[in-house]
Amino acid sequence: MLPLFYHIIIKLPETVRNFDQPEAESQLMKKIIFSLLFGLSLVNVASAAGDAQAGKTKSAMCAACHGTTGIGVAPNYPNLAGQHADYIVKQLKAFKDGSRQDPVMAPMAAGLSEQDMADLGAYFAEQSRSGDKAETAATGGAAAPAAPAAPAFVPDPLIGKGLYEYGDNSRTIVACINCHGKDGDSEVLVNPNLSRQHSQYIEKQLKNFRSKERVNLAMNTFAENMTDEDIANIGAYFADTKAVAHLKAKKPVAPLALAADVAAGKAKAATCTACHGADGNAMVPMYPKLAGQGAAYIAKQLADFKMGGKNGRNDPVMAPMAANLSEQDMQELASYFSAQKVSPGNGKADEAGKKLYLGGDVEREVTACVACHGIKGEGMPHAGFPAIGGQSVEYLTAQLEKFRTGERANDKNGMMRNIAMNLSKKDIAALTQYMSSLK
Ligand code: HEC
Ligand code: HEC
Numbered sequence: 001m002l003p004l005f006y007h008i009i010i011k012l013p014e015t016v017r018n019f020d021q022p023e024a025e026s027q028l029m030k031k032i033i034f035s036l037l038f039g040l041s042l043v044n045v046a047s048a049a050g051d052a053q054a055g056k057t058k059s060a061m062c063a064a065c066h067g068t069t070g071i072g073v074a075p076n077y078p079n080l081a082g083q084h085a086d087y088i089v090k091q092l093k094a095f096k097d098g099s100r101q102d103p104v105m106a107p108m109a110a111g112l113s114e115q116d117m118a119d120l121g122a123y124f125a126e127q128s129r130s131g132d133k134a135e136t137a138a139t140g141g142a143a144a145p146a147a148p149a150a151p152a153f154v155p156d157p158l159i160g161k162g163l164y165e166y167g168d169n170s171r172t173i174v175a176c177i178n179c180h181g182k183d184g185d186s187e188v189l190v191n192p193n194l195s196r197q198h199s200q201y202i203e204k205q206l207k208n209f210r211s212k213e214r215v216n217l218a219m220n221t222f223a224e225n226m227t228d229e230d231i232a233n234i235g236a237y238f239a240d241t242k243a244v245a246h247l248k249a250k251k252p253v254a255p256l257a258l259a260a261d262v263a264a265g266k267a268k269a270a271t272c273t274a275c276h277g278a279d280g281n282a283m284v285p286m287y288p289k290l291a292g293q294g295a296a297y298i299a300k301q302l303a304d305f306k307m308g309g310k311n312g313r314n315d316p317v318m319a320p321m322a323a324n325l326s327e328q329d330m331q332e333l334a335s336y337f338s339a340q341k342v343s344p345g346n347g348k349a350d351e352a353g354k355k356l357y358l359g360g361d362v363e364r365e366v367t368a369c370v371a372c373h374g375i376k377g378e379g380m381p382h383a384g385f386p387a388i389g390g391q392s393v394e395y396l397t398a399q400l401e402k403f404r405t406g407e408r409a410n411d412k413n414g415m416m417r418n419i420a421m422n423l424s425k426k427d428i429a430a431l432t433q434y435m436s437s438l439k
């Protein structure tokens, strides 16, 4: 049984912005979100009323590049077979409105109506991808050498798999498996399947996300720290997912940059305990709990408080606390607090908060919080996405208000500000109760 997380329709901010949904479609989307909340897994339901039969006829103009059944005829033409219909429709809209730029696809999408897109999505989603003789691992990643400068480098599918499944703590590269699923079979409608996709295409997209040529807040952030070697390794992994799937992924060597010492952190935490509590469970609700918080997130906040300014974090109480901390101090303090256990929060179960947290709100461009903060509010420690379960209602409220007004602007690429600006006071009240009650 997959965690509920995988069954939630995740709407990333600009996903929603570029997604001008007609009434019928957004009604359907609402229904899907609603039924998901009640435990029905309508995971592979296509968007709008796509007619696969009509789509087949319309796909004639796509066949030259994407093949008659959606298997790209060359490695630079992505496979569409077996891709989620919702994702295909979203990309066609993005090519049409220019938010995803490609000189070949722009004219293809320009003449398509919403109905055409839905039909094409339905048709390709039904096709099987298993017929594709994806390049083998030996030639796949290597077929698209990352940079001519490094001839000695041979892409390794196992290292790619390791990065895909575990991410890399030390470089804040998030585990891709969280969103794209095991071996690239994603069960979340807007997260594309990567399995059996041409590796050359995957590598090109990762580079486009890295350079921000292709815009997606989440993917831009994740690709930011990837090297050409990482990208080639990921490509090599997908060149032959099925062949390497049975191998056990090697966890990449990813100790935190400094071997952070919990005991040393405890000693240094003496100055913090007056406000944050001896074990990181603050007694006064306006002070955040640090217990169980991700170490990477804590260390980043301390560095942000120390830095201050436009991209830092500004707080008159914390600024002097962080001013004299070295990087090593920050790592040790982070290790200590992150190793503590968070106590239950002061929030109460809240139905409206739960709905928004798990399902987001497509019309109001509110991304489902669960995508980044986790089903139990545990966050994604590797990605530096904070845990919010058990945190006090008062503190959570203060932070959402700060993101909403832009007073707190240390979130990369405006990830939180983009969401918070669409929240009402009522939403914030409901969400903070729910988040605080999570454990
Ligand atoms: C002349 C070749 C060509 C034709 C014809 C063509 N495409 Fe494409 N398509 C491409 C290329 C190249 C890309 C990759 C663009 C990039 O690198 O971002 C692409 C990308 C896509 C994607 C995004 C896939 C993903 O995984 O993100 C979709 C969806 C798509 N095409 C659908 C279609 C449909 C539907 C048609 C017919 C109406 C069509 N294409 C016709 C070349 C073509
Ligand atoms: C929080 C969820 C999330 C995580 C984690 C994530 N992705 Fe993505 N990824 C997405 C979404 C959503 C898209 C589609 C973006 C769009 O609509 O254009 C995407 C698109 C992609 C694409 C383009 C696929 C195509 O068909 O064009 C690739 C390649 C990709 N991701 C690779 C990765 C890799 C590698 C990692 C790990 C380092 C990763 N992703 C982590 C959500 C995620």
Ligand code: HEC
Pocket (backbone or CB within 6 Å): 268, 269, 271, 272, 273, 274, 275, 276, 286, 287, 288, 289, 290, 298, 299, 301, 302, 314, 315, 317, 318, 321, 322, 333, 386, 398
């Ligand atoms: C006088 C009270 C006080 C002391 C002492 C104090 N803090 Fe804080 N801390 C705060 C307040 C208030 C905030 C919330 C600031 C805001 O609203 O942005 C905070 C926020 C934080 C955050 C961000 C938490 C989050 O969830 O984003 C971290 C991390 C942190 N403090 C660590 C420390 C450490 C480590 C020390 C000791 C070196 C320390 N603090 C000492 C009051 C204090």
Ligand code: HEC
Pocket (backbone or CB within 6 Å): 218, 288, 300, 356, 357, 366, 367, 368, 369, 370, 371, 372, 373, 384, 385, 386, 387, 388, 396, 397, 399, 400, 410, 411, 412, 415, 416, 419, 431
């Ligand atoms: C795309 C990922 C993403 C989504 C979706 C998301 N968040 Fe966040 N959130 C973050 C990141 C990253 C941070 C920390 C930013 C930083 O300081 O580095 C954060 C921080 C927060 C904080 C402050 C935590 C603290 O300890 O100070 C709160 C509260 C929060 N988010 C609530 C929400 C709510 C409510 C939603 C849904 C309406 C949501 N988030 C959706 C990524 C996300």
